[in-house]
Each structure stands twice: as C-alpha cells, then as structure tokens.
Amino acid sequence: MQHIQGISRNQLQVSSLEDTISADNPVRFMDAFVNLIDLEKIGFQPRVLKTEGRPSFDSKVFLKIYLYGYLNGIRSSRRLEKECLRNIELQWLLEAICPNYHSIADFRKDNPKALKQLFKLFVSFLKDADLISGKTIAIDGTKSRAHNGKKANFNQKKIDKHLQYIEDKTQEYLSALDQNDVQENNTTITNIQQKIERLKQNKINYELLEEQLNASGEPQVSTTDADARALLVQGQVVEVSYNIQAAVDSKHNLVVATHTINRNDKNALSAIALEAKENLELETFTALVDKGYHNGRELDTCKQNNITTIVAVPDQGKSNENGTQPEYFVSKFTYNKADNTYTCPQGQILTTTGRWHKKTGRTEESGYQFQKYRTSACKTCPVKDQCTSRKGGREIDRSQYADAVEENHQRYKENQQLYRKRQEINEHIFGTIKRKWGYNYTDLIGLEKVNGEHSLIMLVYNIKRSINILGVPDLIAKLKTWNSPYK
Structure with a gap:
C-alpha cells in the first residue's frame, strides 16, 4: 500500500522566515501595531543599557510576546520562553530573539498602568476605524479567582471561631495534664505541652490578624494577596x-x-x-x-x-413594610413632584417638613439623605391596619436619588x-x-497588577475580534492611516 512520503530530514532547504507567514496571519497585525507605537510615551519602562554585560531587550519584544501568548492561551513566562525557541510564528514576530522567562515575567509585572493605557489606545484606534458606534x-x-485561597482569607467571625477553638483545645490539654500528673507519664506530658505551645503561637497569629483587620477598616483581610476579597x-x-x-x-x-x-x-x-x-x-x-x-x-x-x-x-422579594398588604405598598403611592407630596391609594395627601435625614450604617446603601412623608388622616383611616402597623400612621421615606431611580424605572419599562x-x-x-x-x-498579586493583566486580556480580545471583522490586510491598512497620538 502506497502512502504519501515526507521530505527527508537531511535535505537542505533555502527559505526565509518571511516565506513561512501568510499575509492574513494575525502576527502581522501585532507586529505593525506594536512597531507603530512609542511605548515610552504610553508609560512602558524602558530597558536601560548597561556599560557592562550584554545589551538589554527592547520593550516591544516583550509586548509582542505577551500579545501573541494571550491570543493563543499561553501566559506562563516559562511556556512563552519555550515558544520563542520552537514556534515559527514567534520567531518571525521577534526576529528570532529569545528572552529568558524571568525577563518576560518582569515586563508584565512592571508595566500594569502602561498595559491599561495601551488598551485605551487601541479603543481609540477602533473608534477611528469606525468599528465602534458609541450609542x-x-x-x-x-x-476572576485571585491568587489567594479561602483559607488565607479572614473576617471577624472566622477569626473568633479560630480563637474559640484554640481556647477550647487549650482547656482540654490542661485537663489532660492534670490527669497525667497523677499517672506520672512524662512522655505524654511533653507531647501535650508542645501542643499547648503551638496553640499559643497560633493564638498570637490570629490576634495579629484581628489587629490588622481592625486597622484596615475593611470587613475582611487576605494574607497572600492583600487586595483580594471574598466575593459572591x-x-x-x-x-x-x-x-x-x-x-x-x-x-x-x-x-x-x-x-x-x-x-x-x-x-x-x-x-x-x-x-x-x-x-x-x-x-x-x-x-x-x-x-x-x-x-x-x-x-x-x-x-x-x-x-x-x-x-x-431588582426583585422586591419579601416585603419589609410591616404587615402592609400589596395594594398599599410604596409603589402604589403616587408622588406629586410639583408640590413634593405623596397621594395614598385612599386619596389622602402625605406631606414632608422638608427636613433631610441621613441613612446610617455600614451597608453599601447607607450614607444617603432622605425626607419623611406623613399624614394625620391615618388616625381615622378605616384601612390603617392593612397599610401599616405603626401607631402614628404610615410613613414614607424618599431618597435624594429618587428622581434618577424613577426615571430609570420608566425607561426600563x-x-x-x-x-x-x-x-x-x-x-x-x-x-x-x-x-x-x-x-x-x-x-x-495586587489590584494594580491584576488590572494590568485584565486590560491585556481585553486588548487581546479586541484584537482577535477586529481581525475576525475586517481581516488582517484591511486592519493593517487602517492602522497605516491612523493618526496615533503615541507614534
């Protein structure tokens, strides 16, 4: 049976890197885009030439590596170093330059603000290329999961739980020591004393965490990545x-x-x-x-x-209007903007003194101001029990942001x-x-560096999608006519 035969490995071939990359290969656009920009103007830290040792790499080399890597699902600096050696597309893009993994990793770590600025610059290009409407x-x-496990994240409740466990265990071991005094078992006593000392050290660590939590003013603290938070x-x-x-x-x-x-x-x-x-x-x-x-x-x-x-x-969920029947929810009261009053379903007018009250507390909704609306008609209203359980009658709070909320609700409908x-x-x-x-x-690790990485991811997404829309040759043509402020 005949099969298609390959080329002999010993056969000599004469070709160039340019011949291996097609005209519509995405690396051609990456090369044109990066070469067009003055990276120092954006904020990328230049590699300083030293009087001794080998010359440094140009920042454009590392940016091309990361654009290619993230576009192809590779972001490990060690894997990118390997790709520089064996990947024909990267060899063309970098002109056969192969930085080590440590230099590759440092570039991403040292330039988070510049990566964010580069994303904004590409958005400007997309707008000039008429790929964005802005309407x-x-x-x-x-x-996005942080580089910090759940076990290295603490709030006050979790710290209290650990401290209580240490207290209970310590009492248990002390009781065991009292029993061993009678039995005179020195080996057991030594083991228990070691465990007590370990608990003492753990208690100190959790107390330090508690101090750190209180000093930060935050509801939680992470020990591996201080900026990471437990989120729903x-x-x-x-x-x-x-x-x-x-x-x-x-x-x-x-x-x-x-x-x-x-x-x-x-x-x-x-x-x-x-x-x-x-x-x-x-x-x-x-x-x-x-x-x-x-x-x-x-x-x-x-x-x-x-x-x-x-x-x-948002869904209303369970009503917090204390025994109020659905027909008397706040949404059934009509606000009269002209005279700043409410009209209840029974036709009575609720007025305000005009005084502003402040919402207090530690929730995300606290800190705003609101006015209270009441009417004396509640005292003789026949349906008061269906409307409110307050002795003084129904009271409605109106936030300082109520106008914006109501306008948004109307647009949503x-x-x-x-x-x-x-x-x-x-x-x-x-x-x-x-x-x-x-x-x-x-x-x-760290909010600023994470911002830089995510900006890079979104930049690569935009590059991938714009190539799918226009194709590489047309996109490069638009790039050549683009009046970039960072050339």
Whole structure:
C-alpha cells in the first residue's frame, strides 16, 4: 500500500522566515501595531543599557510576546520562553530573539498602568476605524479567582471561631495534664505541652490578624494577596476573587472600557460608565445594565454626567413594610413632584417638613439623605391596619436619588426590547475569555497588577475580534492611516 512520503530530514532547504507567514496571519497585525507605537510615551519602562554585560531587550519584544501568548492561551513566562525557541510564528514576530522567562515575567509585572493605557489606545484606534458606534453600551462584570485561597482569607467571625477553638483545645490539654500528673507519664506530658505551645503561637497569629483587620477598616483581610476579597460569585457560592468590569459597544461587541475592582457590582456602575465615556470622548450614550448594579447614588451620578441608564429593577422579594398588604405598598403611592407630596391609594395627601435625614450604617446603601412623608388622616383611616402597623400612621421615606431611580424605572419599562439585547452584547465576551481561553483566574498579586493583566486580556480580545471583522490586510491598512497620538 502506497502512502504519501515526507521530505527527508537531511535535505537542505533555502527559505526565509518571511516565506513561512501568510499575509492574513494575525502576527502581522501585532507586529505593525506594536512597531507603530512609542511605548515610552504610553508609560512602558524602558530597558536601560548597561556599560557592562550584554545589551538589554527592547520593550516591544516583550509586548509582542505577551500579545501573541494571550491570543493563543499561553501566559506562563516559562511556556512563552519555550515558544520563542520552537514556534515559527514567534520567531518571525521577534526576529528570532529569545528572552529568558524571568525577563518576560518582569515586563508584565512592571508595566500594569502602561498595559491599561495601551488598551485605551487601541479603543481609540477602533473608534477611528469606525468599528465602534458609541450609542448603546452594555455593562457587566465577572469574577476572576485571585491568587489567594479561602483559607488565607479572614473576617471577624472566622477569626473568633479560630480563637474559640484554640481556647477550647487549650482547656482540654490542661485537663489532660492534670490527669497525667497523677499517672506520672512524662512522655505524654511533653507531647501535650508542645501542643499547648503551638496553640499559643497560633493564638498570637490570629490576634495579629484581628489587629490588622481592625486597622484596615475593611470587613475582611487576605494574607497572600492583600487586595483580594471574598466575593459572591453565583447563588451562595463565594470565592476569593476580583471583579472584572467591562463596557461593550453594541455595533461589533468590542470592549470600550474595562477595569478591575475588589468588591461586588452594587457601587460600580458610574465608574465604568464614565470610563467608557472618556475613552470614546462621547457627549452621551445609553447604558444597558443588569439589576446587580441598581443603586440610587450610581444612577444619579450617571444622570448628572448625561449618561442614559436602563438598569433592570431588582426583585422586591419579601416585603419589609410591616404587615402592609400589596395594594398599599410604596409603589402604589403616587408622588406629586410639583408640590413634593405623596397621594395614598385612599386619596389622602402625605406631606414632608422638608427636613433631610441621613441613612446610617455600614451597608453599601447607607450614607444617603432622605425626607419623611406623613399624614394625620391615618388616625381615622378605616384601612390603617392593612397599610401599616405603626401607631402614628404610615410613613414614607424618599431618597435624594429618587428622581434618577424613577426615571430609570420608566425607561426600563418602555425599552424592554432594547434591554434584552444586553446579554447578546456582553455575555459571550466573558464566556470566550473564561471558558474558551481559560482566563478565569489571575496570575498576579495586587489590584494594580491584576488590572494590568485584565486590560491585556481585553486588548487581546479586541484584537482577535477586529481581525475576525475586517481581516488582517484591511486592519493593517487602517492602522497605516491612523493618526496615533503615541507614534
């Protein structure tokens, strides 16, 4: 039986690296993009030439390595070093330069701010290339596991539990020592004393952790990565992680703004919305956002900055209106903006003295001001028992952000079809990054460095998607006509 025969390994061939790379290979665009930019102007730390020893590598070499690596699911510096030696595409891209893994790792670690700035620069290019409309932008977040395990994350409850365990164990061992005094078993006594000493040291460690927690003013502390936090991932599942925020344009589903935080979404809306507005230099745009971001303060900040929000209304859940029947919930009371009053379902007018009260507490919703509305008609109302259990009658609180919240709710009701596009715009991005590429955890420690890595991931996603939209030759052609501020 005949088979296709290969080329003899001893046969001499004459060819160049240029011949091995096709015109539509993504490495050609990476090469053109990086060579076009003055990396020092963006903020990349230059490699200083030394008077002795071998010359340093150009920063562009390391940036090309990481763009190629992240685009192909490789981010380990040791694996990237191997790829530089055996990968024909990287040999073409780097002109056969092969840095060691330590130098490769240092570049990513030392340039987090510059990587974030590079992402913003590429967004500017995409806008000039007419790949971004800037009219409708979907905002969402996803969790990325931190380089810090659950066992190295502590809150006050967890510390108290450990201290109580140490106290109980210590008492148990002391009781055992009393029994051994009668039996005169020296070996057992020595073992128990060693365990007590170990417990004493553990107690000191937890007490130091408690001091650190109190000094930080934070509800929790992590010992491996100080910036990592235990965040709710899904349902009741909690992971020590970071929260990647992303704003995605609706035209071609390209990321226009991104940053990483170490808290949940409740207070995150305005920061990512304003970043998107700044990156695209927009006067206004419409933001589609899920209910996890619903917060009066954030909605009001967006309103003040001319950003139109369509944020889903959270589920009401169990009513906290003390015995109130559904027909007398706050939503059934009509607010009269002209005279700043409420009209109840029975037609009575609730007024306010105009005094502002402040919401106190440590929750994310605390710190805002509100006014109280009451009416004396409650005393003689025949349905008072269905409306409230308060002796003085029904009382309604109106937040200083109520106008922005009500306007958002009205837009949400009127634009259901537009809001449903939110998932189509941004959900698949996180699916691609986390499920297909495997970037569901971070390699780095510290919020600033993690921000740099996630900016790099989003940059690579945008490069991949823009190549799929236009193709490499057309994208390079647009790159040549782009008036970059960092050439």
